Amino acid sequence: MSPYTFEFEDGVVREWRLTESGAEPTTDADYAPSLFVDGPADALADLQDRLASDPKVAATERERWATDLHEAHVDDRSRVLRVDLDRVGEVRTLAREIRGVHERETHAPGTFRLYDVDLAPGFRYCLDREIDPTPARDLRTMRLDLPEPALADGDVSGLEIDGEPIGAGGDADDASDDPARVLGALGDALDRRDPDVLVLSHADLVPLLAERASDLGIEGFRLGRRPGWTRLASENTYESYGRVGHSPARYRVPGRAIVDTSNSFLWHQSGLDGIRYMVGRTGRPLQEAAWGSIGTLLTSRQIRLAHTERGVLAPWNKWEPERFADVATLHAADRGGFTFAPEVGFHETVHEIDFASLYPRIIREHNVSPETVDCRCECDSRSVPELGYEICERDGFLPAVLDPLLDDRAAIKRALREDPPEATADRLRAESGAIKWVLVSCFGYQGYRNAKYGRIECHEAINAYAREIALTAKARLEDAGWRIVHGIVDSLWVTPRIDDPEPIESVTADVSDAVGIPLEHDGRYEWVCFVPLRDSIAGDASATRPGAGSTSGANPGPRSRGGVASGPAGALTKYFGKREGGEYRFRGIEVRQRSTPEFVAASQRAFVETLDRERDPEAVCDVLGRRLGELRRGAVDxxxxxxxxxxxxxxxxxxxxxxxxxxxxxxxxxxxxxxxxxxxxxxxxxxxxxxxxxxxxxxxxxxxYDSDYYAALLGRACESVVSPLGWDRARIRDYLRDGEPVRLSSFVE
The missing domain is CATH 3.40.1820.20 (B family DNA polymerase, thumb domain, alpha/beta motif)
Incomplete structure (x- = not known):
């Protein structure tokens, strides 16, 4: 089996290979990580001489590599300097010295361009050794949890294994609350179960458990398959695009991968099965895949494909600037995707239709890639709508990156429709979730200033195709007797505008054939409410009222390109509705907001159920009144x-x-x-x-609790539900103050 986790110590790599019963280590003492430098020939010769005496450098050599996708596209290569080092941890150190010392002392800024610098150690090793680190058998896991206050106090007595207190009859019936007995029981459980993956509530458990065991004199305690632990990175606070982020410290234990649930987006979205899938597609070992962001995973897949199939190095810093363009082109390019402003109100008989993975499929269908947009080769090309960019017909890099992901997700959807066993279905859904996030990010990443293989012209071209596709769909839908009541780029909500429109399935099939991207019927809503921008209606009677029929509504069709429908303004991502079959859908309102307390979220669900049942905002306000009574009586936990x-x-x-x-x-x-x-x-x-x-x-x-504060939150949640019907907070207050009789139906939830 291929190794699945790695350790780097004193120039030696220890590979841990899974066996049927556990894992075994082997060592690689010959591995020399490399970075690459490009620049003028005389400058590279001078740098090579300087590095000859550097104790960190094992060897230097001139090689031919493509330094960007454009070179690879025209089968060209640059003669670059390869620098081998003794240790992985010294790659970035040397890169900073080349940039800040060697270049600064003898050459102009920007003389040298560096490649393959900022690769994670395990990923770099797998890339260089052409190793697939995907685990070849099912992984044994153990989850360790400790409450935050106990973690801060260094108190390990409350440690849980797989959700059960250690002293609760699980792995140690007699552990009680004594820290020494708890740690002893944990050590016994680790020896007995021999997990491949430790799933931790926080990575700081690694030093805490080891240090407490040492303090208590517990000999032989180890979290790994061998004694010891290593801190790989300190905690770090950073800023990106105006948003502050925090990266917790990362640790390693011998022979086991660690998943830190406090620092793993992918774990929360798709679990271990999703992480394992991305290991196979990116080439990042499991632990590095677990803490990697979606952008990091996408970049890893790109680097792996660029290296192995195209001979392209990974730049340390992005060098390709936006090309000059005239004002007309800039105006056309700087538009984003199409939106159709929502018609605020209550709409019946609404169908939701979605383009399947619209942006990734545009990339594949139209061969959009940094090296194909206005490429340097003499070849057949096609013109991007509105922009005039020419896209080369030769197979592009980005489509090759996305092809397997798109095909896998389509295959997973087909498999799920066949009603597989629950365990299989869970795995497939996890893999599909992991793929979804990478597909979602691939478009925006083309406009990211630090994307290694990004290019703003690709971002603009994708948007241009998306706008054309939206207009094509709009025209066909309207010709077939349908009206768009809302749309965001790849999703449209439509309702009949005549008594007998063409079947929606026939229309979506025609649009799919016309644009080359599947337009899927996502489902039918019995009704949908589009929520206005807060404070925008103030009781405006133009909002569509329930019970007026499927084609009712005072508002005309929305304008395209982010236009605002007449009447009250609609919030683009705020709606709720009831799908055929009884399922409620919520988007953007309080019940979907992470900051909303559970009592307020449950109350808003009750408001929606009451609106569904009664079709009357007064009935919803009756439920609000009852919930406010509970709150003010102190009856809420x-x-x-x-x-x-x-x-x-x-x-x-x-x-x-x-x-x-x-x-x-x-x-x-x-x-x-x-x-x-x-x-x-x-x-x-x-x-x-x-x-x-x-x-x-x-x-x-x-x-x-402060009942007045939470009463205000309840009021806002109720306003979101009744505002599509023309009610604002003042009208809600007036209704409750007037003391209207509360109907019995308000007690039915």
């Missing part, structure tokens, strides 16, 4: 009122004394660090207070 917010600064950097800042102050009291981009959870107990007394943290066991 404070645990159902927890709010989760992401913080963007450290505590010291805040100037406004917000609720989130009050929560940060309380975390600080307990010795729990909260870094930018991490979340705080709290219950508002006195919103008029100042400082940390304004809130309580969940583990502090709050017994009270």
């Amino acid at each position: 404070p645990a159902a009122l927890e709010i989760t917010n992401r913080v963007s600064k450290s505590l010291e950097a805040y100037r406004q004394r917000t609720r989130a800042v009050a929560a940060l102050e309380r975390y600080d009291r307990h010795g729990i660090d909260r870094r930018p981009d991490q979340s705080v959870r709290y219950v508002v107990v006195d919103d008029d207070a100042r400082g940390p007394e304004r809130v309580r943290l969940p583990f502090e066991g709050p017994s009270t």
